[in-house]
Amino acid sequence: MAYSKEIFEAAQAIIDERRAVNERDAERRRKAFAEEEPLYADLLQQSILLTRDMVKCIGQGEKAKELVEQANIRRRQLHLSITDLLRAHGYPADYLETKYTCRKCKDYGFEDTAYCTCFTQLLKKLAFEEAAENTPLTCSRFEDFSLDYYSADLREHMEGVLNYCKDYADTFDRDSYSVLMYGETGLGKTHLSLAIAGEVIKKGYYVLYDSTQSILNRLEREHFGKGSGDDYEKLLMESDLLILDDLGTEFSTQFTLAALYNILNTRLLRSRPTIISTNLDLKGIENHYTKRIASRIVGEYELLQFVGSDIRQCRKAEIDAGEDDNG
Numbered sequence: 001m002a003y004s005k006e007i008f009e010a011a012q013a014i015i016d017e018r019r020a021v022n023e024r025d026a027e028r029r030r031k032a033f034a035e036e037e038p039l040y041a042d043l044l045q046q047s048i049l050l051t052r053d054m055v056k057c058i059g060q061g062e063k064a065k066e067l068v069e070q071a072n073i074r075r076r077q078l079h080l081s082i083t084d085l086l087r088a089h090g091y092p093a094d095y096l097e098t099k100y101t102c103r104k105c106k107d108y109g110f111e112d113t114a115y116c117t118c119f120t121q122l123l124k125k126l127a128f129e130e131a132a133e134n135t136p137l138t139c140s141r142f143e144d145f146s147l148d149y150y151s152a153d154l155r156e157h158m159e160g161v162l163n164y165c166k167d168y169a170d171t172f173d174r175d176s177y178s179v180l181m182y183g184e185t186g187l188g189k190t191h192l193s194l195a196i197a198g199e200v201i202k203k204g205y206y207v208l209y210d211s212t213q214s215i216l217n218r219l220e221r222e223h224f225g226k227g228s229g230d231d232y233e234k235l236l237m238e239s240d241l242l243i244l245d246d247l248g249t250e251f252s253t254q255f256t257l258a259a260l261y262n263i264l265n266t267r268l269l270r271s272r273p274t275i276i277s278t279n280l281d282l283k284g285i286e287n288h289y290t291k292r293i294a295s296r297i298v299g300e301y302e303l304l305q306f307v308g309s310d311i312r313q314c315r316k317a318e319i320d321a322g323e324d325d326n327g
């Protein structure tokens with residue numbers, strides 16, 4: 001995966017800050033303990049002098065080996081004395097050591113000549129956050145989805161749809177099914193797909209949500225432009241859950257059709273779940289898209305039909321009539 005310069009710099013800044021904070025915390029504990037226990041300050045001073053002596057040993061030939069051995073014994077004694085002092089004050093033995101967020105690389109972000117996993121994970125996280133900047137996460141929750149706007153004969157069906165979505169979010173993993181949410185405008189498809197996104201993100205998965213138009217626009221820019229180095233296409237393929245909102249309203253070109261097929265097909269092959277919402281019905285999908293795209297969606301996705309009349313219109317009518325609005 002290729003990352004942009006900005007993402008690299010942002011990750012490096014986070015790692016540097018992490019190390020500085022952890023070292024500062026340890027320094028603060030050492031200072032406070034030296035004030036609390038004067039003997040510790042004394043042992044610390046001895047330890048500094050010892051280091052100075054060891055440096056002096058360099059270049060003393062035969063004698064050096066013996067001097068270094070003596071110094072090492074003395075160092076171990078000092079360490080034990082400090083540990084005893086800590087214990088006497090009720091602190092753990094490692095109380096004064098720096099607590100690094102990543103012990104492998106001591107928060108430097110690399111080990112030897114290779115990037116540490118903490119750094120590569122951070123790069124990935126930042127790249128996903130940047131790609132997911134259009135995902136509105138706070139506005140849609142299952143609790144706010146009201147069945148009151150559906151007529152009695154449709155309510156049972158929509159209750160089933162709501163429960164399906166809750167269950168999908170609860171049991172989500174990388175092997176979950178792909179889902180096609182279809183039905184007319186304003187029946188809650190976007191609301192429920194975002195509610196799923198919110199829950200799945202809470203579990204620590206990478207989720208990308210955007211309108212199909214906006215995703216294809218960005219792919220097109222990256223494909224035909226110079227590109228900033230971010231691999232948006234790879235992120236689309238790698239995200240644990242991809243939500244394509246409003247399929248069928250995008251402007252189709254040969255490029256977008258090929259890109260769309262590539263996304264849907266690759267994710268199915270890799271068993272990565274995708275949720276698509278569309279105002280088209282199944283016949284509409286077959287008419288609107290090439291046979292291979294339509295057969296991928298209609299043939300391989302779980303089909304979830306939304307029924308009813310436009311919720312937003314119902315709400316508006318309620319507000320206009322001066323009734324209470326709980327939404």
Ligand SMILES: [Zn+2]
Pocket residue numbers: 102103104105106107108109110116117118119
């Ligand atoms: Zn690390």
